[in-house]
Amino acid sequence: MESVCILGAGSTKYGKLDESIIEIALTASVDAIESAGISPEDIKAGYISNVFGVADKQVHMAPVIMSNLGLSHVPGLTIESACGSGSVMFREAFANIRAGFYDCVLALGVEKVTHTGTNQSTTLFSYCSDFFYEGGNGASFPGLFASIARAYMTKYKADEEDLANVAVKNHENGLLNPKAHVRKRITVEDVLNSPVVASPLKLYDCCPFSDGASAVILCNEKFAKKSGKPYIKVIGSGRGGSPAAVQGRKDISTIPGTVIAADQAYKMAGISPHDVNFAEVHDCFTIAEIIDVEDLGFFQKGKAASEIRDGATSRKGRIPINPSGGLKSKGHPIGATGIGQIVEVFEQFTGQAGERTIKNAEIALTHNFGATGASAAVHIFKKVN
Amino acid sequence: MKNVTSIGVREKFISSAQNSKILARKCKDCNTIMLATILYCEKCHGKKFNLIEYPGKGYVDTFTIHTVPPEGFEDVESYAWVVFTVDDVLLRASGFLPGIKKPSDLPIGSEVEVNGFDKKHGLVLKKI
Numbered sequence: 345m346e347s348v349c350i351l352g353a354g355s356t357k358y359g360k361l362d363e364s365i366i367e368i369a370l371t372a373s374v375d376a377i378e379s380a381g382i383s384p385e386d387i388k389a390g391y392i393s394n395v396f397g398v399a400d401k402q403v404h405m406a407p408v409i410m411s412n413l414g415l416s417h418v419p420g421l422t423i424e425s426a427c428g429s430g431s432v433m434f435r436e437a438f439a440n441i442r443a444g445f446y447d448c449v450l451a452l453g454v455e456k457v458t459h460t461g462t463n464q465s466t467t468l469f470s471y472c473s474d475f476f477y478e479g480g481n482g483a484s485f486p487g488l489f490a491s492i493a494r495a496y497m498t499k500y501k502a503d504e505e506d507l508a509n510v511a512v513k514n515h516e517n518g519l520l521n522p523k524a525h526v527r528k529r530i531t532v533e534d535v536l537n538s539p540v541v542a543s544p545l546k547l548y549d550c551c552p553f554s555d556g557a558s559a560v561i562l563c564n565e566k567f568a569k570k571s572g573k574p575y576i577k578v579i580g581s582g583r584g585g586s587p588a589a590v591q592g593r594k595d596i597s598t599i600p601g602t603v604i605a606a607d608q609a610y611k612m613a614g615i616s617p618h619d620v621n622f623a624e625v626h627d628c629f630t631i632a633e634i635i636d637v638e639d640l641g642f643f644q645k646g647k648a649a650s651e652i653r654d655g656a657t658s659r660k661g662r663i664p665i666n667p668s669g670g671l672k673s674k675g676h677p678i679g680a681t682g683i684g685q686i687v688e689v690f691e692q693f694t695g696q697a698g699e700r701t702i703k704n705a706e707i708a709l710t711h712n713f714g715a716t717g718a719s720a721a722v723h724i725f726k727k728v729n
Numbered sequence: 730m731k732n733v734t735s736i737g738v739r740e741k742f743i744s745s746a747q748n749s750k751i752l753a754r755k756c757k758d759c760n761t762i763m764l765a766t767i768l769y770c771e772k773c774h775g776k777k778f779n780l781i782e783y784p785g786k787g788y789v790d791t792f793t794i795h796t797v798p799p800e801g802f803e804d805v806e807s808y809a810w811v812v813f814t815v816d817d818v819l820l821r822a823s824g825f826l827p828g829i830k831k832p833s834d835l836p837i838g839s840e841v842e843v844n845g846f847d848k849k850h851g852l853v854l855k856k857i
């Protein structure tokens with residue numbers, strides 16, 4: 345088995361972008377290639393994650409992107425797993441390097457959706473649910489997480505202020521990220537006074553619809569060392585699944601796929617949750633981050649809200665969560681999100697995170713899932729000094 | 730019908746809902762009960778089942794009310810999307826409950842009943 349490394353990373357700004365989906369995909373790819381200091385011919389395969397290419401009149405994304413990079417002979421693979429597409433795709437790129445099929449590959453996530461408008465985007469996102477039971481019965485995506493929030497809040501006596509604390513913290517972090525979509529300081533009162541989208545979730549409990557692309561270069565350690573450039577190691581990888589419909593879960597206040605993926609990743613890395621110095625987690629809605637940090641083992645079930653209130657997840661807390669600003673502030677271009685999290689880890693561990701830098705961090709975790717958690721992936725990274 | 734087939738199962742589930750029932754599958758090997766739309770036993774992965782119609786009555790586990798309804802539901806003034814547990818069976822389903830305007834209209838644990846299957850709005854519930 346080969347050790348897997350990240351040698352380069354690049355990302356567009358997240359937000360409302362005017363360029364086409366292919367243009368933003370190429371921008372992030374070129375940034376990652378330049379960052380790794382490699383030649384395009386070093387890339388032996390292209391892994392591309394995308395969900396709603398059809399909304400920008402483009403499917404068959406991987407070969408189109410590879411061709412436009414001048415690499416039409418290089419095999420490409422497009423992977424869709426709703427909001428978890430990026431990390432699910434990364435896992436396949438990781439597995440192929442680890443197995444020795446390739447020594448260097450491109451992993452690129454891309455999404456372009458804002459041009460469709462909020463109503464059309466909401467409709468598109470509802471197709472990621474188990475539509476027969478959810479979208480088809482009137483549940484929007486915020487509605488599904490609102491139902492999860494109500495179940496969690498009922499079980500653990502959490503309140504709307506507990507949810508708001510997550511949004512306030514992530515917006516604070518996003519202020520330091522020049523590529524974040526929503527760079528705006530907010531207060532608990534702002535969240536509580538924002539309009540209800542789907543009770544109990546309000547506007548500021550929800551991440552924005554974003555466009556964006558993020559890319560990383562994966563390679564084996566021999567390749568990384570030879571390059572002479574800074575790199576980081578991927579030391580753990582896990583994948584898990586949950587019932588696609590919320591109704592299928594025995595406990596609605598947990599996401600089984602996260603627990604399964606985290607367990608696998610911790611075992612592969614040979615570490616426990618307490619060894620992780622910071623994490624980028626899937627905070628599509630504020631309730632998701634509360635559930636994530638419990639399912640990942642950072643806090644006991646039902647305890648995250650009070651820990652977050654006490655600052656445990658802030659940049660200087662015991663386990664900083666989403667120093668990039670998370671999906672909530674950095675943005676959520678769904679096909680790119682899982683790779684964007686890894687870009688943040690790369691920047692943190694190679695001295696490029698500026699004021700966001702988590703001091704003395706050596707081990708970081710990324711967690712990303714599709715829809716309400718039906719497809720989940722967890723990866724663990726180690727700084728190389 | 731063979732014991733494990735997806736052919737026609739959703740249509741059967743829909744016609745049960747039209748009769749205020751929930752169509753489930755009970756595993757002949759381990760007695761696990763699942764919605765009929767799931768094919769193999771989730772617990773023992775068995776392939777042999779009895780199809781059973783349960784009375785579509787249950788209680789609310791969780792729900793939401795949308796401020797702006799999603800596409801296809803704009804014609805409904807106000808509704809809740811509800812996850813409920815079928816009475817006496819460890820089985821959850823979800824549906825559309827019209828007429829709910831605010832969270833206090835539907836405390837957790839409220840009793841609901843399947844009230845048909847609408848072409849446009851899916852599994853319809855009513856409060857009882």
Ligand SMILES: [Zn+2]
Pocket residue numbers: 756757758759760761770771772773774775
């Ligand atoms: Zn069974």
